[in-house]
Amino acid sequence: MDEAGTYSAGPDDPGTGREPASPRLVGRKTVLRAALAATAAVPVALAAGPALARTAAASGTTPQLTPSCDDGDDPTPEQMEGPYFKPNSPQRTSLLEPGMPGTSLTVTGYVFGRACLPLSGVLLDFWQADANGAYDNTGFRLRGHQYTDSRGSFTLTTIVPGLYPGRTRHLHVKLQAPGRPVLTTQLYFPNEPRNNTDTIFDPRLLMTVRDGGGGREAAFDFVLDVPQDPGPGPTPPGGTWTVGVSYRADDRVTYAGHAYVCLQAHTAQPGWEPPAVPALWRAA
Numbered sequence: 027m028d029e030a031g032t033y034s035a036g037p038d039d040p041g042t043g044r045e046p047a048s049p050r051l052v053g054r055k056t057v058l059r060a061a062l063a064a065t066a067a068v069p070v071a072l073a074a075g076p077a078l079a080r081t082a083a084a085s086g087t088t089p090q091l092t093p094s095c096d097d098g099d100d101p102t103p104e105q106m107e108g109p110y111f112k113p114n115s116p117q118r119t120s121l122l123e124p125g126m127p128g129t130s131l132t133v134t135g136y137v138f139g140r141a142c143l144p145l146s147g148v149l150l151d152f153w154q155a156d157a158n159g160a161y162d163n164t165g166f167r168l169r170g171h172q173y174t175d176s177r178g179s180f181t182l183t184t185i186v187p188g189l190y191p192g193r194t195r196h197l198h199v200k201l202q203a204p205g206r207p208v209l210t211t212q213l214y215f216p217n218e219p220r221n222n223t224d225t226i227f228d229p230r231l232l233m234t235v236r237d238g239g240g241g242r243e244a245a246f247d248f249v250l251d252v253p254q255d256p257g258p259g260p261t262p263p264g265g266t267w268t269v270g271v272s273y274r275a276d277d278r279v280t281y282a283g284h285a286y287v288c289l290q291a292h293t294a295q296p297g298w299e300p301p302a303v304p305a306l307w308r309a310a
């Protein structure tokens with residue numbers, strides 16, 4: 027009994043999804059990721075540079091960069107659930123159990139909305155095969171859910187899933203932002219021979235994977251179809267006007283309970299409160 031028997035290639039899937047798209051390796055999200063990395067501790071796998079750039083470098087190809095949320099690009103593509111999902115998985119970030127065979131794997135990343143802003147409190151429910159390619163359909167081995175933290179990041183500690191007939195190596199995951207629809211998808215490993223023959227495989231879902239930590243370290247960023255106000259550059263949406271902050275045109279702030287839009291770049295100074303300087307701010 028293998029999962030592949032239940033899969034069928036979608037009529038719009040084979041071939042078309044495998045053509046490399048023009049790479050955009052430094053997008054707004056990459057910049058945002060760098061900003062996040064600069065302000066707080068980040069997982070090891072993310073510290074070396076933009077994940078998307080590493081993906082291209084590691085695989086030697088230019089995968090289609092769907093997990094790019096600038097300019098209204100598509101969110102992370104959906105993939106079929108397959109027959110082995112089970113609800114009510116335990117909440118845990120590590121799926122490791124004593125004596126579990128396999129190569130350790132850490133998957134780290136962020137979950138973004140459509141405006142490249144990180145999403146906190148997003149449910150990620152992972153399930154996968156064991157080192158021998160078998161799913162636990164009676165218990166919850168190698169199944170677990172977790173939530174993104176306040177910075178929109180997640181870390182999964184697990185093992186590299188084994189292969190089973192008909193499929194290339196993959197992880198399953200469901201994501202759900204609060205109050206939003208569930209996204210069901212799968213994550214793939216670069217340089218797997220079966221990536222070329224698995225009709226479900228989608229290069230847009232390739233993780234960046236490298237050796238490290240005594241096993242493998244993977245990174246992947248999700249983009250959910252969650253509308254977001256892109257807001258101003260350096261100031262979060264709804265941020266309060268603050269002396270010393272450098273604002274750019276179109277930045278939005280609040281001051282004394284009112285919203286304002288920046289008209290020209292400047293650094294805020296005492297006396298330049300939005301209501302007082304119509305050259306710099308207009309009411310939103």
Ligand SMILES: [Fe+2]
Pocket residue numbers: 029108110155193196198
């Ligand atoms: Fe599977």
